[in-house]
Amino acid sequence: MTHATLSVHETYLSLSRSRWGVSTLGGLRPAPKSSEVDMRSPAPEDDAEFLAQYIAQSRQIMRGLQAARSAIQQVEGWARSADGMVEASAGGQGAPTSLRIDPRALRLSEAALGATVTAVLRAAQDDAGRQAQEIADEVNSRTPALPEPLDETFVRERVEQAARDLL
Numbered sequence: 001m002t003h004a005t006l007s008v009h010e011t012y013l014s015l016s017r018s019r020w021g022v023s024t025l026g027g028l029r030p031a032p033k034s035s036e037v038d039m040r041s042p043a044p045e046d047d048a049e050f051l052a053q054y055i056a057q058s059r060q061i062m063r064g065l066q067a068a069r070s071a072i073q074q075v076e077g078w079a080r081s082a083d084g085m086v087e088a089s090a091g092g093q094g095a096p097t098s099l100r101i102d103p104r105a106l107r108l109s110e111a112a113l114g115a116t117v118t119a120v121l122r123a124a125q126d127d128a129g130r131q132a133q134e135i136a137d138e139v140n141s142r143t144p145a146l147p148e149p150l151d152e153t154f155v156r157e158r159v160e161q162a163a164r165d166l167l
Contacts, residue, residue: 047158061143068139075135077128079120086116090124092132 075092085105089098099121105113 068135071135072132075128075131077124079123081116081120086120088120088124090128092128094125096121
């Protein structure tokens with residue numbers, strides 16, 4: 001078996017027994033409930049179509065995940081101290097992106113200024129983290145659960161069917 005054949009074969013073995021879909025609006029629809037999932041294996045004559053649908057749906061899921069990653073990169077968390085003298089922002093990955101300290105804040109003791117800056121930076125990171133988590137939760141709710149792989153019974157039946165067809 002060549003490497004390419006093995007890859008296709010391995011992909012085929014990981015196909016789901018269920019068929020889950022993509023909405024016509026280009027977004028992912030919520031994962032079906034277990035009672036809504038068609039648990040039958042594809043018929044031999046439907047194998048190519050089943051594989052094509054599986055690949056198309058996988059690509060749609062990947063596009064959704066890539067869009068979420070882009071959205072998280074655009075996140076900007078923001079915070080300000082109670083007295084308004086320290087402001088900070090952080091990106092979706094949590095890294096600080098800006099820090100503004102009013103010159104009047106320099107009158108504070110070193111410890112007080114350090115504590116204020118630290119608290120504001122953490123609050124900005126928390127805000128960015130909350131926004132990023134909302135995006136991740138939305139994508140997670142729209143992404144179908146990973147399909148269960150087809151078992152050895154399915155593979156054996158396919159091989160036996162192919163052998164019968166050859167005889």
